[in-house]
Amino acid sequence: MITVQADDLVRILPQAILAGFAILVMVFEPFLPAARKTLLGWFSLFGVVAAGAATIRTSFSPGLAFGNSISADRFSLFFICLFLLVAALTLLGSFHSLERENINHGEFYALLLMATVGMCFMAASTELIMIFLGLEISSLATYVLAGFKRQDALSNEASLKYFLLGSFATAFFLYGIAVVYGLTGTTNLLVLSAQLGRSGEFRPGAVFAWVALLLMFVGLAFKVSTVPFHVWTPDVYQGAPAPVTAFLSVGPKAAAFAVLLRIFLGAFASAGSGVFWVFWASAILTMCLGNLAALLQSNVKRLLAYSAIAHAGYVLVGIAAGRGEGTAPVLFYLTVYALMNVGAFLLVAHLAGTGERWTRIEDFTGLGYQRPAVAACLAAFMLSLAGFPTTAGFFAKFYIFRAAVHSGLIGLTIVAVLTSVVSVYYYFRLIVVMYMREGKAEAASASLPWALRVALAISVVGIFYLGLYPTDFLLLTNLAAVPLP
Amino acid sequence: MMLPQIAFFFLSAVTLISAVMVITRRNAVHSIIWLIVTLFSVGGIFLTLHAEFLFAVQVILYVGGIMVLFLFVVMLVNLDVALKQAQFNRQWQVALVTALVLMAELGYGIYRGHQGFTLAQVTATPMSGGNTQAVGLALYQDYMLAVEIASVLLLVAMVGAVIMAKRKIE
Numbered sequence: 001m002i003t004v005q006a007d008d009l010v011r012i013l014p015q016a017i018l019a020g021f022a023i024l025v026m027v028f029e030p031f032l033p034a035a036r037k038t039l040l041g042w043f044s045l046f047g048v049v050a051a052g053a054a055t056i057r058t059s060f061s062p063g064l065a066f067g068n069s070i071s072a073d074r075f076s077l078f079f080i081c082l083f084l085l086v087a088a089l090t091l092l093g094s095f096h097s098l099e100r101e102n103i104n105h106g107e108f109y110a111l112l113l114m115a116t117v118g119m120c121f122m123a124a125s126t127e128l129i130m131i132f133l134g135l136e137i138s139s140l141a142t143y144v145l146a147g148f149k150r151q152d153a154l155s156n157e158a159s160l161k162y163f164l165l166g167s168f169a170t171a172f173f174l175y176g177i178a179v180v181y182g183l184t185g186t187t188n189l190l191v192l193s194a195q196l197g198r199s200g201e202f203r204p205g206a207v208f209a210w211v212a213l214l215l216m217f218v219g220l221a222f223k224v225s226t227v228p229f230h231v232w233t234p235d236v237y238q239g240a241p242a243p244v245t246a247f248l249s250v251g252p253k254a255a256a257f258a259v260l261l262r263i264f265l266g267a268f269a270s271a272g273s274g275v276f277w278v279f280w281a282s283a284i285l286t287m288c289l290g291n292l293a294a295l296l297q298s299n300v301k302r303l304l305a306y307s308a309i310a311h312a313g314y315v316l317v318g319i320a321a322g323r324g325e326g327t328a329p330v331l332f333y334l335t336v337y338a339l340m341n342v343g344a345f346l347l348v349a350h351l352a353g354t355g356e357r358w359t360r361i362e363d364f365t366g367l368g369y370q371r372p373a374v375a376a377c378l379a380a381f382m383l384s385l386a387g388f389p390t391t392a393g394f395f396a397k398f399y400i401f402r403a404a405v406h407s408g409l410i411g412l413t414i415v416a417v418l419t420s421v422v423s424v425y426y427y428f429r430l431i432v433v434m435y436m437r438e439g440k441a442e443a444a445s446a447s448l449p450w451a452l453r454v455a456l457a458i459s460v461v462g463i464f465y466l467g468l469y470p471t472d473f474l475l476l477t478n479l480a481a482v483p484l485p
Numbered sequence: 486m487m488l489p490q491i492a493f494f495f496l497s498a499v500t501l502i503s504a505v506m507v508i509t510r511r512n513a514v515h516s517i518i519w520l521i522v523t524l525f526s527v528g529g530i531f532l533t534l535h536a537e538f539l540f541a542v543q544v545i546l547y548v549g550g551i552m553v554l555f556l557f558v559v560m561l562v563n564l565d566v567a568l569k570q571a572q573f574n575r576q577w578q579v580a581l582v583t584a585l586v587l588m589a590e591l592g593y594g595i596y597r598g599h600q601g602f603t604l605a606q607v608t609a610t611p612m613s614g615g616n617t618q619a620v621g622l623a624l625y626q627d628y629m630l631a632v633e634i635a636s637v638l639l640l641v642a643m644v645g646a647v648i649m650a651k652r653k654i655e
Contacts, residue, residue: 019637066629067630107644107648110644114637114641114644117637127631129631130631133635136638137634140642140645141641144649
C-alpha cells in the first residue's frame with residue numbers, strides 16, 4: 001500500500017496546475033460574451049506560465065512519486081518545459097487565427113491545455129499504464145482539435161482520419177503493454193529495468209519479448225509519423241486549423257519520442273539492442289520517403305508535413321545511436337525542431353489568410369519585396385529546417401550525426417547527410433519564390449498581430465541563439481539525458 | 486471428466502459457434518444478438534476461473550454498455566438496404582489469408598513461448614473477500630493516481646464529444 005506524501009503532490013504540480021486551469025477555462029467560458037473569448041486564451045497562457053513556475057518548484061524536490069509511477073527527474077522536467085514552451089507559442093499564435101476563422105471558443109484552450117497535461121504525463125511516468133493514459137488524453141484532445149473547424153470538410157476529414165488511425169495505433173501500444181505484463185508480471189519500467197538488468201534478458205519466451213517491443217514501437221511510431229505509419233500526416237496537417245497543426249507537428253511527437261527513449265534506451269536498454277535494426281530501418285525509410293515526397297509538394301502545409309516526417313527520421317538516427325551517445329542530441333534536436341516548426345507553421349497559417357486560401361508555393365511569389373520582415377522570418381525558419389550553419393538546425397543535425405558516427409553507424413549517417421542535402425532543394429524553393437521572382441504575393445495580406453509577433457520573435461531568437469551559442473544548452477541536454485530511465 | 490472442464494468446453498463451443506454466427510448472419514440485429522451470446526459465454530469462462538470481477542465487468546461494460554451503442558448504430562443503418570448488399574466485400578480472400586497467417590503466427594508464438602508467461606495459478610479456494618476486493622484495493626491504493634488520471638481522460642472525451650456533436654457552439 002502506498003501513502004501520499006506532500007512531496008508526491010509537488011512532483012505532479014505542473015500537470016495538476018495545467019489541468020486545474022483547463023477546468024477553470026471551461027467554468028468561465030459561459031460567462032464571457034463571444035467577442036471576449038480571447039481572454040480565456042490569455043488566462044490559459046497564464047496557466048502555462050504558472051505551470052512553468054511550478055516546474056521550477058518541482059525541480060527542487062526530484063524523485064519518485066505515487067508508488068514509483070511518476071518520476072520527477074531532470075529528463076521529465078526537461079520535456080515538461082519543452083511542452084509548456086510549445087503550448088505557449090501555440091496559444092500566442094492562435095488568438096488571431098481563431099478569431100479570423102470564427103472558431104474562437106473556450107473549449108479550444110481547455111483542450112489544448114489538456115493535451116499538454118497528457119503529454120507531460122507521458123514524459124514523466126515510469127509506469128506503462130500511466131504512459132498509456134497520458135497518450136490517450138493527449139490523443140483524444142488533439143483528435144477534437146484537428147476537427148475544430150467543424151464547417152470545413154477538410155478539417156472533418158483530418159479529424160476522422162486521425163481518430164481512426166490513432167485509436168488503431170494506441171491499441172497496438174496497449175497490446176504491447178499486455179504482453180509485457182504477461183511476460184514479467186509488472187508494468188512498472190523501474191521494476192522491469194531491475195529484472196532485466198539482473199538476467200539481461202527475458203525469461204524463456206523471448207519471442208514474445210520482441211513481439212511486445214515491436215507492438216509498442218508501432219503504437220508510438222504512429223504518433224511520431226515514421227514511415228510506414230505516416231500516411232495520415234499530410235492530410236491531417238493540411239486539414240487541421242493551422243495553430244493546431246503547429247501544435248500537432250511538435251507536441252505529441254516530442255512526447256512519443258520521450259516515451260520511446262524511456263522504454264527503449266531506458267528500461268529495455270539491455271534487451272532492446274535486439275530491436276536496434278527496427279530503428280535503423282525505419283530511420284532510413286522515414287528520411288528517404290519524407291524528403292523525396294516533400295520534393296513533389298505544391299502546398300506549403302503539405303510540404304511542411306513531409307518535412308516533419310523527414311525530421312522524425314533524423315531523431316530516429318539519434319535513438320539508433322543508442323544509450324549515452326544518442327539521448328542528449330535527441331533532446332537538443334527536439335527543442336530546435338519545436339522552435340522552427342511551430343514558427344514556420346504559425347507564420348504560414350497567418351499568411352494563408354481567411355479560410356486558409358493561400359497555401360500554394362506560388363502564392364508566396366515576391367513576398368520578400370512586399371513584406372521584407374515577414375519573408376525574412378520565414379526564410380530563417382526554412383534555413384534552420386534545412387540545417388544551415390549559424391541556425392540551430394545545423395547544430396541539431398550535427399550532434400545527431402556525430403553521435404551516430406561515434407556509435408559506428410556510418411551507413412546510416414551517409415543516408416542522413418544525403419537526404420538532408422536533398423531537403424535543401426524544397427526548403428529553398430520557397431526562399432527562391434519569395435526573393436527571386438517578380439510578382440504580387442497573394443499571401444501578403446493583413447499585418448501581423450502582436451501576439452503572433454511575440455511567438456515568432458521567441459522562435460527566431462531561439463533559433464539563432466542556439467545556432468550561435470549551442471554549448472550551454474547542450475550541457476543542459478546532457479544533464480537531462482543522464483537519469484534514464 | 487471434471488465438471489470445470491465440461492463447463493470450459495461447453496462455454497468455448499458456445500463462444501466459437503456464436504462468434505461465427507455474428508459474421509455470417511445477413512440481418513444486423515441477428516448478428517448483434519449472437520454477439521451478446523458470445524460476450525456472455527466469454528463472461529462464463531471468466532467465472533469458471535474465479536474471476537468474478539472480470540465477469541461483472543464483461544456483463545456490465547460489454548453486454549450492457551457497448552451493446553446499447555451497437556444497437557444505436559443498427560437503428561441508424563437502413564436494414565432493408567443492408568439486407569440486399571453483399572455480405573462480404575471484395576477483399577475477403579485477402580483478409581482471410583491475413584487472418585490465417587496471423588493465427589499461425591500467434592499459434593507458433595504461444596507454442597514456442599508459452600512458458601515465458603507468468604500466469605497466476607487458479608486457486609481452488611478463492612481468497613477472502615474474492616478478487617473483486619483485491620482489484621478494488623489495487624486500483625484505489627497502488628494505482629490511485631492512474632484512476633485519477635483516467636477521470637481527466639473521461640473529461641476530455643466528454644468535452645470532445647459535445648464539441649463534435651453539437652450543431653452550433655454559442
